[in-house]
Amino acid sequence: MMHLRCNAPGCGTTLELHVHALACPKCGDLLEVVMERPQREPCDLKKIWRERRASHRVLDQSGIWRFRELLPFDYADSDVVTLFEGNVALVRGFKSADWAGVTDLRFKHLGWNPTGSFKDLGMTAAITEARFTGAKTVACASTGNTAASLAAYAARGGIQARVYLPAGQASANKLAQALDFGAEVVQVAGSFDQALDTLLAQSEADLQFLNSINPFRIEGQKTAMLELLEQLEWNVPDYLVVPGGNLGNSSSFGKAFRELKEFGFIEHVPRLVIVQAAGANPLAQMWRSGSGELWPVTSPETVATAIRIGNPRSWRKALQAIHYTNGVVMDVTDAEIGEAKAVIGRDGIGCEPASATTLAGIRKLAAAGEMDRDARIVAVLTGHALKDTDYIIHSQEQRAGSV
Numbered sequence: 001m002m003h004l005r006c007n008a009p010g011c012g013t014t015l016e017l018h019v020h021a022l023a024c025p026k027c028g029d030l031l032e033v034v035m036e037r038p039q040r041e042p043c044d045l046k047k048i049w050r051e052r053r054a055s056h057r058v059l060d061q062s063g064i065w066r067f068r069e070l071l072p073f074d075y076a077d078s079d080v081v082t083l084f085e086g087n088v089a090l091v092r093g094f095k096s097a098d099w100a101g102v103t104d105l106r107f108k109h110l111g112w113n114p115t116g117s118f119k120d121l122g123m124t125a126a127i128t129e130a131r132f133t134g135a136k137t138v139a140c141a142s143t144g145n146t147a148a149s150l151a152a153y154a155a156r157g158g159i160q161a162r163v164y165l166p167a168g169q170a171s172a173n174k175l176a177q178a179l180d181f182g183a184e185v186v187q188v189a190g191s192f193d194q195a196l197d198t199l200l201a202q203s204e205a206d207l208q209f210l211n212s213i214n215p216f217r218i219e220g221q222k223t224a225m226l227e228l229l230e231q232l233e234w235n236v237p238d239y240l241v242v243p244g245g246n247l248g249n250s251s252s253f254g255k256a257f258r259e260l261k262e263f264g265f266i267e268h269v270p271r272l273v274i275v276q277a278a279g280a281n282p283l284a285q286m287w288r289s290g291s292g293e294l295w296p297v298t299s300p301e302t303v304a305t306a307i308r309i310g311n312p313r314s315w316r317k318a319l320q321a322i323h324y325t326n327g328v329v330m331d332v333t334d335a336e337i338g339e340a341k342a343v344i345g346r347d348g349i350g351c352e353p354a355s356a357t358t359l360a361g362i363r364k365l366a367a368a369g370e371m372d373r374d375a376r377i378v379a380v381l382t383g384h385a386l387k388d389t390d391y392i393i394h395s396q397e398q399r400a401g402s403v
C-alpha cells in the first residue's frame with residue numbers, strides 16, 4: 001500500500017496516506033509519499049502516457065494526472081480539481097546558450113501554467129487531496145506564487161483560501177491574482193520565513209496547510225520531470241538546472257529521478273544543479289563549507305522575490321537529491337540574475353527574476369570549466385515574465401538612464 005514515511009534518516013515512522021499530517025508525529029521531520037512499483041512495464045506506461053495526450057477525458061488532459069500511475073491516486077474523476085495544468089513547452093534558447101557559452105540549452109517553461117508558475121503542478125494534487133479529506137479552508141505562507149496558485153485551485157474546488165504574505169514584499173501582480181481568485185489575504189510583518197512560522201502556529205479544525213512541505217505538492221511537481229523526459233524521447237539530459245528557494249521543487253525532481261531509475265524508466269539520472277540568489281543562499285553556503293547542518297540566512301535579500309527565503313524547509317530532501325544525482329549547489333548575484341533575465345527576454349521567452357538564476361548559473365559553471373560546453377542542458381523556468389512587471393520596468397529605466 002502507498003503510504004507516508006518520515007524522511008529523517010533513522011526515524012522511518014510510517015503513516016497512512018490520507019491522514020493529512022504535515023510533519024512526522026515522532027521527530028517533526030518532513031514526510032514523503034512512498035511510491036509502489038507500477039503494475040505495468042515502463043515501456044507500456046510510456047506509450048499510455050503519450051496516448052493520453054489525444055484523449056478527451058479530463059483526467060488525461062491534465063499534464064499531471066495523465067501520469068497517475070506514478071502519483072498517489074485513489075480518486076474518482078470527479079474528485080480531481082484541475083485547471084489543465086502541465087503539458088508545457090520545452091523550448092531551445094539560442095541567444096541564451098550563446099550568452100552562457102554552451103551549445104545545447106533548452107528551457108522547460110513551467111511558468112506557462114494556468115496561474116503562471118510551477119506551483120500549479122503541486123497545487124492540483126494538494127487541493128484534490130485536501131478536498132478528498134474534507135478540508136473547508138486551506139492556507140499557505142507565500143512569496144506570492146503559491147498564494148496565486150492556492151487561491152485559484154481552492155476557488156475551483158469550492159474551498160476557502162487564506163494566504164499569508166510578507167507585507168510589501170510580494171509582487172503586486174501575484175497579490176492581485178490571489179485577490180482575483182477570492183482568497184483572504186493576511187499580510188505579515190517581516191520575511192517569508194516569518195509568515196510561514198505565523199501560519200504554522202495556527203491550528204484550527206478543518207484548516208489544512210498547503211506549503212511545499214505538504215507531501216502531495218511534491219508528488220504533483222514530480223511530473224514535470226516525467227513530462228520533460230517524454231519530450232526528450234526519454235534521452236536523459238546531462239544537467240537539469242533549477243532555482244532554489246524553499247527547495248520543494250528541487251526535492252520533487254530528485255524524487256522523480258530516483259523513482260524513474262528504480263522502476264526502470266531510465267538507466268541514469270541527470271546532474272541536478274540548484275542555483276540560489278547570493279542574498280538568500282543558505283544551501284549554497286552549506287555546500288561550500290562542507291558542513292552537515294544548514295544555517296538559516298536571517299535577513300534574506302534579493303530582487304528575485306520568489307526565492308527570498310532564508311530558512312528553506314526542504315533542505316534535507318534537496319541535499320539528498322544533490323547527492324543522489326552527483327549534483328551541484330551554487331549562487332548568483334542580483335546583477336547576474338538581471339543580465340540573464342534580459343537575455344532570456346531576447347530569446348522571446350521571458351520569465352520572472354527567480355527563474356533567470358538558472359541561466360546565470362549555467363554561464364558561471366561554463367566559464368569556470370565546470371560544465372562542458374557541449375553538455376545537454378535543461379533549465380527550468382519557474383515563473384512567467386508578467387509575474388513581476390515592476391522589476392522589468394525599473395531595470396529598463398535604469399538601463400535607459402545609464403546611456
Ligand SMILES: *Cc1c(COP(=O)(O)O)cnc(C)c1O
Nearest residue numbers: 145245246247248249306382383
Ligand atoms: C516557488 C518559486 C521558486 C522556488 O521554488 P522552491 O520549491 O521554493 O525552491 C522559484 N521560482 C519561482 C518563480 C517560484 O514561484
